[in-house]
Structure formats: structure tokens, C-alpha cells
Amino acid sequence: MPQPWRNTPCVIITLMLTTILGMGQGQASERFHYPARVEPSSPLEIDAALDHNMAEPLLKAFTEKHPNIDLTYTNYNTFEVFNRAQQSHSSKTAADVLISSAMPWQMQLANAGYAQPIDTPNARQWPQWAQWRRELFAFTFEPVVMVYRQDLSQQMPPPRSHDQLLTALNSPQTQLKGQVITYDPHVSAFGLMLGMHDARFSPQFWALANALSQARFQEGGTTNEMIQKIIEGQARLGYNLLGSYAIQAAKQHPELIVQVPEDYALVVTRLALQPRNAPHPKAGRLFIDFLLSDQGQSLMATQTPLFALKHSIQGPWTAQSLKSKAGTALHPIPIDTGLLTILDPLKRRTFLRRWDQTRTDSK
Amino acid sequence: MRAETSLKRRLLIWLLLPLTGIVTLVLIQAYTSAVRTADRTHDTLLAASSLIIAERIQWQDGQLWLDLPESALKIISGPDQERVFYQITQSNGERLTGNATLPLPGDKALSEPGNNVFFYNGQLHGMPLRLALRHAYITTWDQSRPYDIIVAQTRHTRNQLAHTLFEGSLLRTVILAVLTLLGIRLALGIALRPLTRLRQAIRQRQPNDLSPLTLNLPHELDELVNTLNSLLKDQATSLKRMQRFIADAAHQLRTPLAGLQARAELALRKTQPEDWYAALQILQHNAMRTTRLSNQLLALSRVAPDTATPHTLCDLTQLARQSVMDDQDRALEQHIDLGFEGNRSACWVTGNEWQLEALLNNLLDNALNYCPPHSRINVSLSCEEDYIRLSVEDDGPGVPAESYPHLFERFYRAASADTQGCGLGLAIVATIAQSHGAEYQCRPGIDGQGFAVDITFQRSSPTSAGFQD
Numbered sequence: 001m002p003q004p005w006r007n008t009p010c011v012i013i014t015l016m017l018t019t020i021l022g023m024g025q026g027q028a029s030e031r032f033h034y035p036a037r038v039e040p041s042s043p044l045e046i047d048a049a050l051d052h053n054m055a056e057p058l059l060k061a062f063t064e065k066h067p068n069i070d071l072t073y074t075n076y077n078t079f080e081v082f083n084r085a086q087q088s089h090s091s092k093t094a095a096d097v098l099i100s101s102a103m104p105w106q107m108q109l110a111n112a113g114y115a116q117p118i119d120t121p122n123a124r125q126w127p128q129w130a131q132w133r134r135e136l137f138a139f140t141f142e143p144v145v146m147v148y149r150q151d152l153s154q155q156m157p158p159p160r161s162h163d164q165l166l167t168a169l170n171s172p173q174t175q176l177k178g179q180v181i182t183y184d185p186h187v188s189a190f191g192l193m194l195g196m197h198d199a200r201f202s203p204q205f206w207a208l209a210n211a212l213s214q215a216r217f218q219e220g221g222t223t224n225e226m227i228q229k230i231i232e233g234q235a236r237l238g239y240n241l242l243g244s245y246a247i248q249a250a251k252q253h254p255e256l257i258v259q260v261p262e263d264y265a266l267v268v269t270r271l272a273l274q275p276r277n278a279p280h281p282k283a284g285r286l287f288i289d290f291l292l293s294d295q296g297q298s299l300m301a302t303q304t305p306l307f308a309l310k311h312s313i314q315g316p317w318t319a320q321s322l323k324s325k326a327g328t329a330l331h332p333i334p335i336d337t338g339l340l341t342i343l344d345p346l347k348r349r350t351f352l353r354r355w356d357q358t359r360t361d362s363k
Numbered sequence: 364m365r366a367e368t369s370l371k372r373r374l375l376i377w378l379l380l381p382l383t384g385i386v387t388l389v390l391i392q393a394y395t396s397a398v399r400t401a402d403r404t405h406d407t408l409l410a411a412s413s414l415i416i417a418e419r420i421q422w423q424d425g426q427l428w429l430d431l432p433e434s435a436l437k438i439i440s441g442p443d444q445e446r447v448f449y450q451i452t453q454s455n456g457e458r459l460t461g462n463a464t465l466p467l468p469g470d471k472a473l474s475e476p477g478n479n480v481f482f483y484n485g486q487l488h489g490m491p492l493r494l495a496l497r498h499a500y501i502t503t504w505d506q507s508r509p510y511d512i513i514v515a516q517t518r519h520t521r522n523q524l525a526h527t528l529f530e531g532s533l534l535r536t537v538i539l540a541v542l543t544l545l546g547i548r549l550a551l552g553i554a555l556r557p558l559t560r561l562r563q564a565i566r567q568r569q570p571n572d573l574s575p576l577t578l579n580l581p582h583e584l585d586e587l588v589n590t591l592n593s594l595l596k597d598q599a600t601s602l603k604r605m606q607r608f609i610a611d612a613a614h615q616l617r618t619p620l621a622g623l624q625a626r627a628e629l630a631l632r633k634t635q636p637e638d639w640y641a642a643l644q645i646l647q648h649n650a651m652r653t654t655r656l657s658n659q660l661l662a663l664s665r666v667a668p669d670t671a672t673p674h675t676l677c678d679l680t681q682l683a684r685q686s687v688m689d690d691q692d693r694a695l696e697q698h699i700d701l702g703f704e705g706n707r708s709a710c711w712v713t714g715n716e717w718q719l720e721a722l723l724n725n726l727l728d729n730a731l732n733y734c735p736p737h738s739r740i741n742v743s744l745s746c747e748e749d750y751i752r753l754s755v756e757d758d759g760p761g762v763p764a765e766s767y768p769h770l771f772e773r774f775y776r777a778a779s780a781d782t783q784g785c786g787l788g789l790a791i792v793a794t795i796a797q798s799h800g801a802e803y804q805c806r807p808g809i810d811g812q813g814f815a816v817d818i819t820f821q822r823s824s825p826t827s828a829g830f831q832d
Contacts, residue, residue, distance in 0.1 A: 337440035338433030346429035
């Protein structure tokens with residue numbers, strides 16, 4: 001394997017025109033190469049929908065632990081990850097590991113028999129609720145949050161729950177008109193998933209949707225895009241944003257406040273799987289096992305706000321610490337075949353029609 | 364050890380074979396029933412899932428609406444996390460929604476009347492599936508639209524359930540089979556105990572104990588015991604006959620030997636050579652008689668009915684002629700007219716040549732012994748279609764008719780007889796005739812005078828005789 005780059009990580013950014021069906025991540029696919037430091041090397045291809053700055057601590061630790069692995073990490077949007085996986089049967093460009101927060105699509109791949117079971121010590125001990133047939137592993141615990149600018153709290157008490165948000169939106173003296181931003185379910189399947197789960201959780205969601213419409217909310221395609229708008233001041237409150245990215249952004253932008261809703265908070269998990277036709281299954285298994293290991297989980301708890309899912313891990317960002325704060329309000333989206341319904345075209349059409357009706361009604 | 368020797372093993376094998384067959388059948392039945400039960404249990408879930416979907420389908424504004432509920436897929440995925448697939452099509456085959464393109468049931472499954480859910484097996488990307496197809500209708504005020512819902516799951520859970528159910532039956536069947544085997548072993552031991560008792564009773568017998576067995580045995584063994592007892596009885600009779608024969612023979616030999624001894628002692632007291640000469644003559648005569656007696660005894664023991672001797676084809680004409688010729692000198696000496704009557708052609712009988720010679724000699728000897736001078740002795744041979752009759756007749760003093768039944772017994776002598784014979788001649792004749800399957804009888808002789816013996820042989824088949832000619 002040619003190794004023209006000696007320093008790590010070498011970054012080749014391939015900007016590609018992609019559809020805007022992205023689910024929370026950047027619009028371009030970026031390729032990162034971590035060359036092996038010893039020979040003989042073993043290649044490892046990871047296709048992920050996870051920002052590189054979030055994944056970097058994990059990738060560095062992994063390649064340090066396994067210096068013979070020649071790792072290529074490509075960050076796509078979730079749609080591309082799924083699309084490439086589905087096309088890999090014919091195009092023979094399969095990756096060794098797929099990581100995505102688009103839970104329904106990862107489930108769709110696993111359910112169709114696209115993934116192969118992983119049988120490593122860490123995989124065997126992984127909690128039952130966070131895996132499916134040992135083919136699909138949830139390794140993060142990312143709450144869905146509200147984000148607002150700190151200056152909002154000077155004008156009104158910032159909403160700490162769905163209920164308070166609804167009250168604030170419905171209040172005649174609301175400061176939020178045109179200031180709220182959330183996912184456009186037509187554009188983002190991730191947003192659609194969150195909306196469907198919100199609707200399933202409480203019929204009051206439709207009252208909230210109605211109130212949002214009344215308040216002339218803005219729509220965004222990805223969490224990063226919406227956070228950018230809040231930083232720039234085009235919006236003051238983001239609803240249903242991905243907590244991990246919000247916390248990462250808040251590290252550099254102290255004006256951002258991340259609020260985990262107190263009445264109920266959906267929790268999404270990032271799912272990893274190994275395709276059946278993975279060209280380097282051994283290296284892929286090693287990486288998935290690393291994500292589930294104490295070392296990998298500790299990095300998620302301390303270096304990057306992905307929130308470690310494993311119980312025993314200590315750190316600021318763990319499922320355990322989140323639970324101790326939010327208690328029973330946390331509702332992880334179950335990893336089961338129920339996810340498949342979100343992809344049903346008729347169900348989506350039904351949801352979107354209702355969503356659109358709310359908007360037209362409010363006009 | 365030969366395989367035949369163990370009755371227990373034979374019984375065990377022949378009981379085991381049907382037992383194995385029955386166990387195999389039971390297990391096959393248990394397996395199919397386990398699969399059927401597992402299928403029925405899980406088919407219910409598939410039916411429920413398709414019903415949940417059917418209830419959520421609506422027709423509105425010229426469009427189909429479906430809020431696919433999670434539960435519809437979750438109940439067929441179950442705790443074992445089966446893969447699940449669904450598909451909704453219009454009856455014309457136009458696809459409405461679904462997460463896979465699923466196989467359709469065969470025509471046979473669809474033809475079941477009165478049923479709107481069909482269960483069948485199929486495959487998707489090499490994964491074996493169980494599928495349920497439900498016919499349903501979207502009914503609106505103006506029309507009714509038919510459509511099909513197919514839900515499917517992988518077979519892991521139901522295979523496991525079938526496996527668990529089958530394992531239970533397997534265990535029960537194996538336990539039952541083992542218990543049956545133990546029972547059979549025990550029953551065999553008990554049932555075969557009478558045979559052991561019989562064996563022990565026979566083994567513990569003294570060699571000279573020939574009394575019948577008196578054991579209380581199951582009636583299936585009666586025949587065996589009866590056969591054994593009759594064999595023992597035959598042995599006892601034969602032994603008794605043998606003992607009597609030896610006693611008789613010893614007794615018969617003692618008389619002439621005692622005579623010899625007395626004559627010799629008497630002669631030793633004499634001094635004249637003439638007396639010695641006379642005594643020696645008598646001694647010689649007596650010694651001859653004794654020799655003849657011992658020869659006859661020997662002959663009798665040799666033709667005992669149980670000694671098997673090879674039979675060949677013998678020409679009876681030739682044998683009779685030869686015997687008459689051999690005795691001609693003695694007949695002339697006694698002034699007896701000894702003649703042979705019969706045609707010259709060969710008369711074949713199957714038999715033992717020396718025995719037939721002995722038979723003829725004894726008959727002639729008997730006649731010559733008892734007939735006074737100037738008597739006639741006639742040997743005749745008549746070869747008929749299906750039998751050959753040999754007759755030896757004389758016109759001597761004859762035998763009283765009441766003695767006829769006893770004449771062929773050993774050592775029997777008719778009341779009128781002198782002391783010349785020893786009573787074995789006709790007994791030998793009878794034994795030889797018996798061993799040749801011939802009939803024998805006695806009657807008055809020539810012209811109703813004297814004595815005659817008829818021996819009637821079965822004719823040998825002409826074909827078997829043919830190659831001898």
C-alpha cells in the first residue's frame with residue numbers, strides 16, 4: 001500500500017455534491033487516513049456518519065493500540081452511508097464498519113441480513129437493549145436537546161421542558177416569533193424520526209407543532225447547520241437538536257446553552273454494524289470491539305460528548321451521569337424492528353401530511 | 364459360542380427390532396407434531412400482525428393511508444429478534460408499500476376456501492421465511508378495494524420451539540424405551556426360568572437314570588418333555604432288551620459249554636482210545652453247535668434294527684440259487700430233496716447282500732434241521748408287478764399253529780422241537796426282513812403239511828434297477 005503521507009492524520013477532503021437528505025452531519029464527504037506504523041499492515045475501511053472531530057480521539061486511540069491497522073475513515077451523511085451499503089452488493093466497495101445515527105436505516109440493513117454478527121468478549125457482554133442480534137450495536141447515548149442563546153434568558157425564562165416551550169410559544173408576549181428553528185421532516189429523515197417519536201410519545205406534540213407553526217419557525221437540514229444559525233443570531237432557540245453536536249459546539253461558543261428537556265428527552269444512539277461482505281472483517285471486528293471496550297467508552301465519556309453507554313464508565317458524558325440528572329425523563333429510542341416503520345413510505349406520507357396540515361391551518 | 368445357543372439373545376433381538384421401529388415412528392411423529400405446534404403458535408402472531416396492519420389502512424381523498432404501527436412488526440420480531448418483512452400490494456399486484464419484495468404463496472395455499480389468511484414458507488436472499496398473506500378490503504361508501512398484506516419472519520424462534528418440544532418428546536421416548544428394555548430383560552429372565560430348570564434337571568441326572576422327567580413346566584414345554592420322556596423310555600426299553608439279550612445269550616452259551624466240559628471230564632476218566640475217539644466226536648459236534656450259536660448271536664447283534672447299513676441293489680434269484688446250491692451236499696447227506704423254483708431272470712431288491720444271504724441261510728438251516736429224511740424242501744421266488752415273494756416250504760413235522768405268533772421271537776422254541784436249535788434262526792430272519800422293509804409270515808408248508816415262511820419284499824423301481832441289468 002502506498003504511503004505518501006507520514007504524519008497523522010492525513011486529510012484528504014473530497015468535497016462532493018450530495019443531496020441535502022443529510023441527517024445531522026456536514027454536506028461533504030471527508031476522507032481521513034491513518035497509515036499503519038508497522039508492517040505487515042491490515043487495511044480497515046470505516047464509513048461513518050459521525051463528524052471527524054468527534055471521532056478523532058477514538059480513531060487515534062485505536063490506531064495507537066493497533067499500529068498495524070491502516071485505517072481510512074470517511075465521513076458521509078447518513079443517506080450516503082446507507083446508499084453506499086445498499087449499492088455495495090454490486091459495486092464491491094463495501095466498508096468494514098458502518099456507523100450511523102440514522103437508526104431506522106441501520107436497522108433496515110441489519111434486518112435485511114446485510115450485517116454479520118460480531119462475537120467478541122465485549123460484544124457478548126453488551127446490554128441486550130443496546131444491540132440487535134449482535135449484528136447492530138448502539139455505542140453512544142446522545143440526548144435530543146433544546147439549544148438557546150444565553151441572551152434569551154434575559155428576556156424570558158428559558159423553556160426547560162416541552163410543556164414550557166409550548167406555553168412560551170402560545171404566550172401573547174412571546175419573544176420567539178420567527179426565532180425557533182427545528183428539523184424540516186421533508187428534508188431530514190432524522191428529523192422525521194424524532195417527530196414521529198415525539199408524536200408517538202404524546203398527542204400534545206401536535207399542539208406543539210401547531211404552536212411552532214403559529215410562531216413561524218425556521219427549518220433546517222442538519223444540527224450543525226441549525227447551530228450555526230443560532231451562533232450567528234438568525235435564530236435563538238433550536239428544538240430537537242442532537243445533544244452531542246450541541247455540546248461540542250457549546251465548548252467553543254459559551255453563549256450556547258444546551259437544555260435536556262426535563263419532562264421527557266428522546267435519546268438516540270449511534271449504531272455500528274459490520275457488513276457481511278466486509279473485505280477486512282477481522283480489522284472491522286477489532287474496531288467494533290474497541291467501540292464497546294472500556295477504553296473506547298471512556299474516551300466517549302471524557303474526550304468527546306458522545307456519552308458512553310456502558311454502565312461502569314466514569315466521566316462527564318456518560319449515560320449514567322445523564323440518567324442521574326434527568327432520571328426517568330430519558331427515553332432512548334428502542335433498537336428493534338419498530339424502527340422499520342419510520343421508513344414506511346405510507347407512514348411518512350401520513351405524518352408529513354399532518355405536519356403540513358398544521359402549517360397550512362396556522363396560516 | 365454359536366449365535367443359536369442363546370435363546371435369550373434371540374428373543375431380545377426379535378423384541379428389539381420392532382421396538383426400534385416403533386420408537387423411530389414415534390420420534391418421526393413427535394418431530395412433525397413439534398414443527399406443526401411451533402408453526403401454529405407463531406402463525407397466530409403473523410395473523411395478528413397482518414390484522415393490526417389491515418385495521419390501520421384507510422382510503423381517503425383517492426389515496427391509501429397507512430400509519431404502520433410499531434407493534435405490528437415488534438410482535439413478530441419478538442424477544443428473539445427475528446428479522447421481519449412486510450409488503451402490501453393491490454390485488455392486481457401493484458405494490459403499495461413494504462420493506463422487501465416477498466415471495467407469494469403457491470396456488471394450492473390460496474385455494475383454501477373460507478379463509479382469508481394463508482401461511483406458507485418461502486425464501487428471501489437465501490433466508491428461510493414463514494409468511495402470512497391476508498386478503499383484505501378497503502371499504503368506502505362507493506366501492507370496496509381488495510388488497511393483500513404479507514408479513515414474514517425468519518424461522519429461528521419457531522425452529523427453536525420445535526426443537527425444545529421435540530427434545531422433550533425425545534427424552535420421554537428414550538426413557539420409555541429404556542424402561543421397556545429393562546422390563547423385557549426382566550420378563551425374559553422370568554419367562555425362561557422353566558427352561559433353566561429343565562436344563563438343570565437334565566444335567567443333574569445320573570447316567571443310568573432313565574426314569575421319565577416329572578417337572579412342573581409351562582404347557583409350551585410339554586411336547587419337549589414328552590419327546591424327552593419317550594426318548595428316555597425307548598432308551599430304557601432298548602437297554603432292557605440288550606440286557607435280556609446278553610443274559611439269554613450267556614445262558615444259551617452256558618448249556619453247550621457245560622455239556623462240552625462234562626463230556627471232556629467223562630472221557631478223561633476213560634483209558635481206551637476208542638472211548639476217547641467217541642468222546643472227541645461228540646465234543647467236536649457240540650463245539651460246532653456252539654460255534655454256530657455264537658455266529659448267530661453275532662449275526663443278530665449286527666442286524667439290530669438301529670445299525671444303519673448301506674443298501675445296494677441285489678439279485679435275489681442269484682442269491683437264492685446260490686444258497687440252495689451251497690446246502691445241496693448237506694441235503695443229500697440227510698436224504699432231503701432240496702429244490703429251487705423260480706424263473707431265471709434277475710429279481711432286484713434294494714438291500715444288504717450279506718444280510719439277505721444270512722436270511723436265506725437261516726431259513727434253509729432251520730428247514731434242514733427240523734426235517735426228517737426223505738422230506739422235501741422247496742425254495743421259491745415269485746417276482747410280481749409290485750412285490751417279490753420268497754418262500755421256503757417243507758413237508759416236515761411242522762409247527763403247531765398256536766406257536767406261530769411267537770416263532771420270530773428270540774430264543775423261542777416250539778414245544779415239538781428237539782434240542783438242536785437255539786431259537787435264534789427265525790429271530791434273525793425277522794430282524795433282517797424288518798430292516799429291509801419286508802413283511803414276513805409263517806404258514807403250513809407243502810400240501811398243508813410241514814412249515815413254510817414267506818418273505819414279501821417291496822419291488823425296487825424298474826428305473827433304479829435298469830442300470831444294473
